[in-house]
Amino acid sequence: MNDGSSSDSLAGSLRGELKRFSPGAKLPSSRSLVDRFGVSPVTVSRALAALAAEGLVETRPGSGTYRSQTVAHPAGPVDTSWQQVALTAGDQHGEPAPRVVDASGVLATLAAPPPGVIPLNGGYLHPDLQPQQALGAALARAARRPGAWDRPPVEGLTALRTWFAREAGVGPAQVLITAGGQAALTTALRALAPPGSALLVESPTYPGVLAVARAAGLRPVPVPTDADGVRPDLLADAFDATGARVFFCQPLFQNPTGTVLAPARRAQVTGIARAAGAFVIEDDFARRLGHGGPLPAPLVADDPHGTVVHVTSLTKPTSPSLRVGALIARGPVVERLRAIQVVDSFFVPRPLQEATLELVGAPAWPRHLRAVATGLRERRDAMLAALRRDLPELLPGRVPAGGYQLWLRLPDGTDETELCTAALRASVAVAAGRAYFAAEAPAPYLRVSFADTSGTEEIDEGIRRLAAAFTEVRAGI
Numbered sequence: 001m002n003d004g005s006s007s008d009s010l011a012g013s014l015r016g017e018l019k020r021f022s023p024g025a026k027l028p029s030s031r032s033l034v035d036r037f038g039v040s041p042v043t044v045s046r047a048l049a050a051l052a053a054e055g056l057v058e059t060r061p062g063s064g065t066y067r068s069q070t071v072a073h074p075a076g077p078v079d080t081s082w083q084q085v086a087l088t089a090g091d092q093h094g095e096p097a098p099r100v101v102d103a104s105g106v107l108a109t110l111a112a113p114p115p116g117v118i119p120l121n122g123g124y125l126h127p128d129l130q131p132q133q134a135l136g137a138a139l140a141r142a143a144r145r146p147g148a149w150d151r152p153p154v155e156g157l158t159a160l161r162t163w164f165a166r167e168a169g170v171g172p173a174q175v176l177i178t179a180g181g182q183a184a185l186t187t188a189l190r191a192l193a194p195p196g197s198a199l200l201v202e203s204p205t206y207p208g209v210l211a212v213a214r215a216a217g218l219r220p221v222p223v224p225t226d227a228d229g230v231r232p233d234l235l236a237d238a239f240d241a242t243g244a245r246v247f248f249c250q251p252l253f254q255n256p257t258g259t260v261l262a263p264a265r266r267a268q269v270t271g272i273a274r275a276a277g278a279f280v281i282e283d284d285f286a287r288r289l290g291h292g293g294p295l296p297a298p299l300v301a302d303d304p305h306g307t308v309v310h311v312t313s314l315t316k317p318t319s320p321s322l323r324v325g326a327l328i329a330r331g332p333v334v335e336r337l338r339a340i341q342v343v344d345s346f347f348v349p350r351p352l353q354e355a356t357l358e359l360v361g362a363p364a365w366p367r368h369l370r371a372v373a374t375g376l377r378e379r380r381d382a383m384l385a386a387l388r389r390d391l392p393e394l395l396p397g398r399v400p401a402g403g404y405q406l407w408l409r410l411p412d413g414t415d416e417t418e419l420c421t422a423a424l425r426a427s428v429a430v431a432a433g434r435a436y437f438a439a440e441a442p443a444p445y446l447r448v449s450f451a452d453t454s455g456t457e458e459i460d461e462g463i464r465r466l467a468a469a470f471t472e473v474r475a476g477i
Helices: 004-019 030-037 041-053 082-086 104-110 134-142 157-170 182-190 207-215 232-242 263-273 332-345 351-360 364-390 414-426 458-475
Strands: 055-060 064-067 173-180 198-203 218-224 246-249 278-284 308-311 325-328 406-407 445-449
Touching: 004 030, 004 041, 030 041, 041 308, 064 414, 104 198, 104 207, 134 263, 134 351, 157 308, 157 325, 157 351, 173 182, 173 332, 182 207, 182 246, 182 278, 182 308, 182 325, 182 332, 198 207, 198 325, 207 218, 218 232, 232 263, 246 263, 364 406, 364 458, 414 445, 414 458
Parallel strands: 198 218, 198 246, 246 278, 278 308
Antiparallel strands: 055 064, 173 325, 308 325, 406 445
């Protein structure tokens, strides 16, 4: 059990015991709590901090911890039914009703599975693959930097902008530091697409962009893909039919298919968008998640016309909590992107930017990226081997050379939701394919991820459990 779950458990125990203490009475010392519950001093400290945040205890430096003099009593039920009208009704001047924000597709991969459930639905690296020691050292060094807590430039620290710019083949003036890739994507859509307009997306596509688009009042329009990425002929048709001015794509190790946009299609995609007077949002989320082979340059590196707005992030190859990314673009759109971000959040906290610079500038950084490539490749191969053994009918036809997931075509008639529910009963979490489509899905799919697993043994067991659930569901058809 980790310190976080242990501290939650200890806080629950202490919360139940507080009624034995009079208001203002002193609680047992931290040392005695360590001995009594057999936990670490850090766990005790976190538990007491949680109780203090609830107003149940007061910590007095040098004296100890006391039950609060004033005990908060839970309030009675409040009638908030009026909000259902306020949140859904338009105004009296004929304005449309407020938008419904649907985060279900995103939450399916963000929600932590219950204890004992193997997470084949995650979108982040397992702690064993995260550079936790290097991150801790980087944060410690960053905290000692002169001016580490000063206000940063709104565009981001020049040194960090330069680091991102080098890979994209642009200058630092074309880079805006963001609070991760999702924030960058939100900023880009708000800057480029007016509410009510169409947004072209690959089909299937990343559920996070569908959620952001719909929350912003945009209308996602799917453009089919094949083994070489988005189909240029259908992309051109979609621009003509919708008048869209933005196309969102993931040219490298696309989520969920793992596809890499074919070399011959790269110039076609940007050329079609340029002819339509439109932007291409390139989500390069997986650039540091390759499995060891050579990688094509980002689309933005070969785009002198300013068609491509590039989104990148360091979250995926490091930790879910390192929310640092970048927007890269050419031309007047840079100022639009900058203005949107300033209005939304002012700037990315400087200590986080300084820590990122320390991390990517350390000798451990390239070693970490090599370890990630090796770890993901081994997990991918283990999952393929397990599928070949236990679920050969779901084995994908093409092996992705990067990323962290496999996209499995299910037999016609298979109920994705029922399969995911059966899998959860079998203690393995997977993601239904329906959330990855902007419109009706052409077939049933399943996305299984290997990133958030401890290794081969857990993957083997996860696929074995999935196979049992699959057999159960298919038997009912």
